[in-house]
Amino acid sequence: MVSNYKWWQKAVFYQIYPRSFADGNGDGIGDFKGMIEKLDYLQELGVDAVWLSPHFPSPYVDCGYDISDYENVAPEYGNLDDFKTFLDGLHARGMRLILDLVLNHTSDMHAWFMESRSSKNNPKRDWYIWKPGKGGNPPTNWYSTFGGSAWEYDPTTDEYYYHFFFKEQPDLNWNNPHVKEAMFNAARFWLDMGVDGFRLDAVGTIFEDERYLDHQAKFSQNELLQKEHTAKTDEERKLVMEQWEETFRYQHDLPGVHQIMRELRQVMDEYEDRVLVGETEEISFYGNGSDEIHLNFNFPMMRVDRLSADHVKANQQYRLSHLPGGAWPCNTLGNHDCARMLNQFGDGIHNDAIARQNLVLLLTLKGTPFLYYGEEIGMSDHYLNDVSLFRDTLALPRYAIARDLMHLSEQEAVAVAAQQGRDKCRTPMQWAGDANGGFTPVGVTPWLPVAPNAGQGINVADEQQDDESMLAFYKRLIAFRKAHMVLQTGEFVLDENTPSSLVKYERSSGAEKITVVLNMSAESAQIQNEGYKEILFSANTELKQLNPQTIQLDPFAALLLK
Numbered sequence: 001m002v003s004n005y006k007w008w009q010k011a012v013f014y015q016i017y018p019r020s021f022a023d024g025n026g027d028g029i030g031d032f033k034g035m036i037e038k039l040d041y042l043q044e045l046g047v048d049a050v051w052l053s054p055h056f057p058s059p060y061v062d063c064g065y066d067i068s069d070y071e072n073v074a075p076e077y078g079n080l081d082d083f084k085t086f087l088d089g090l091h092a093r094g095m096r097l098i099l100d101l102v103l104n105h106t107s108d109m110h111a112w113f114m115e116s117r118s119s120k121n122n123p124k125r126d127w128y129i130w131k132p133g134k135g136g137n138p139p140t141n142w143y144s145t146f147g148g149s150a151w152e153y154d155p156t157t158d159e160y161y162y163h164f165f166f167k168e169q170p171d172l173n174w175n176n177p178h179v180k181e182a183m184f185n186a187a188r189f190w191l192d193m194g195v196d197g198f199r200l201d202a203v204g205t206i207f208e209d210e211r212y213l214d215h216q217a218k219f220s221q222n223e224l225l226q227k228e229h230t231a232k233t234d235e236e237r238k239l240v241m242e243q244w245e246e247t248f249r250y251q252h253d254l255p256g257v258h259q260i261m262r263e264l265r266q267v268m269d270e271y272e273d274r275v276l277v278g279e280t281e282e283i284s285f286y287g288n289g290s291d292e293i294h295l296n297f298n299f300p301m302m303r304v305d306r307l308s309a310d311h312v313k314a315n316q317q318y319r320l321s322h323l324p325g326g327a328w329p330c331n332t333l334g335n336h337d338c339a340r341m342l343n344q345f346g347d348g349i350h351n352d353a354i355a356r357q358n359l360v361l362l363l364t365l366k367g368t369p370f371l372y373y374g375e376e377i378g379m380s381d382h383y384l385n386d387v388s389l390f391r392d393t394l395a396l397p398r399y400a401i402a403r404d405l406m407h408l409s410e411q412e413a414v415a416v417a418a419q420q421g422r423d424k425c426r427t428p429m430q431w432a433g434d435a436n437g438g439f440t441p442v443g444v445t446p447w448l449p450v451a452p453n454a455g456q457g458i459n460v461a462d463e464q465q466d467d468e469s470m471l472a473f474y475k476r477l478i479a480f481r482k483a484h485m486v487l488q489t490g491e492f493v494l495d496e497n498t499p500s501s502l503v504k505y506e507r508s509s510g511a512e513k514i515t516v517v518l519n520m521s522a523e524s525a526q527i528q529n530e531g532y533k534e535i536l537f538s539a540n541t542e543l544k545q546l547n548p549q550t551i552q553l554d555p556f557a558a559l560l561l562k
Contacts, residue, residue, distance in 0.1 A: 010488040012363070015335060018035065032073070117156055212250075262287065338422075340381050353556040385414060428448060486513070532562065538559050
């Protein structure tokens with residue numbers, strides 16, 4: 001029965017990157033005032049829930065994922081009253097809100113860490129992972145995933161602390177019960193305020209192998225980065241990936257994390273109807289299907305240069321068959337850490353059609369879909385051509401490697417760093433066609449440059465006037481999904497016998513059935529009409545009526561059939 005399904009199983013989620021969504025006070029940085037002003041836009045778009053990237057106080061070394069206070073709002077975004085106004089505004093419009101919860105680490109400016117590093121006898125010393133060096137070297141040869149050693153020497157106490165990410169992000173010691181209590185209470189702080197759940201950042205990195213053994217990778221991190229850049233064949237790329245796995249084998253996805261997830265789930269269950277979404281593709285984080293994380297992202301579907309029919313079919317066959325009983329799928333094709341959909345999956349010729357077909361796929365597969373801000377107007381990556389404009393700290397070491405180790409020219413090194421960095425997909429939301437895209441007043445310098453195509457029709461104001469725009473398409477398809485419960489909670493049966501260019505599946509609930517057919521190629525195709533009576537929804541096709549014998553599919557066509 002429909003009543004057995006939770007809101008988060010039926011919802012369409014929409015990720016907001018707060019620094020880039022809407023600047024309400026005219027200082028060039030997105031804020032809660034701006035987000036509050038756009039609440040009606042979110043409601044009109046039709047989304048059911050918002051995932052808000054970190055809004056907490058932060059030195060912003062890692063774009064807000066280095067948190068210095070878990071129970072407050074970054075002053076550049078507003079204050080707790082502004083947050084509550086935003087939360088209440090969402091709820092009043094029938095929408096929900098989940099926040100980022102960063103469990104693995106804090107900022108080095110967090111009061112806990114400042115106490116911890118002050119002396120070996122401080123009560124919070126054991127809140128982080130401290131080790132003596134070995135013969136003047138770090139405790140192990142482990143790397144930070146962002147580059148360099150995972151150990152930072154601190155002269156105050158003549159010891160090293162561990163950090164999986166930047167040195168400004170020291171890892172918490174989750175073996176300490178006081179850490180667990182403090183972090184769970186931080187979660188309760190927001191749950192008590194009415195927040196509907198959390199997206200859990202980097203959950204796989206919470207524990208390390210406590211034997212602290214050196215990894216046995218054959219190449220240094222810089223050498224692997226170079227090999228990754230120059231790999232030409234699938235075999236070369238596979239060998240590089242194997243060495244990466246060896247490099248980090250002792251630093252992630254340790255078994256102890258599942259006990260923490262079970263305990264956090266118990267905290268969530270103290271409240272009514274809340275949800276945990278994990279930044280992990282590991283199915284093991286579903287636990288037994290009802291005792292760990294509610295939703296884990298199907299990242300393998302999006303980790304390809306192009307979405308093909310064969311890839312989608314293989315992904316769904318594997319993913320759905322391996323979920324434990326009671327577990328619910330979760331699909332996405334973009335977020336703040338990767339290329340935008342248009343760039344990742346487009347072919348340079350049919351980008352608009354592919355993007356529309358991708359949305360049909362995302363909103364009709366079984367599971368909860370997550371959308372990324374700006375995709376609904378067709379925003380694309382904006383590659384910065386000046387290092388001084390970079391705001392993603394991760395791009396700077398990539399620039400240095402490209403320039404100093406790969407000996408690329410300045411222009412080439414900047415291009416590599418812009419491509420590998422994350423600024424490209426975090427540029428301000430394009431609300432209008434003016435110089436700042438309606439994000440902040442003209443004459444104010446936005447925190448990241450606005451993509452120039454804002455002035456070429458890729459903006460909300462222009463697309464609201466065009467019934468054939470990407471924005472109009474998003475609204476129609478989201479509304480269609482909302483009007484057909486079968487697309488939200490129906491059973492899913494994949495047709496495994498379709499040609500390699502086609503994906504075909506049925507969603508069914510009782511007597512209601514909808515068949516989805518996608519031609520994921522630039523060539524026309526056809527299928528037999530197996531009793532289909534009507535086209536309920538279509539994309540990228542002029543087809544209005546069905547032939548009784550065969551159905552013609554234009555390139556990148558998407559059909560929802562009755």
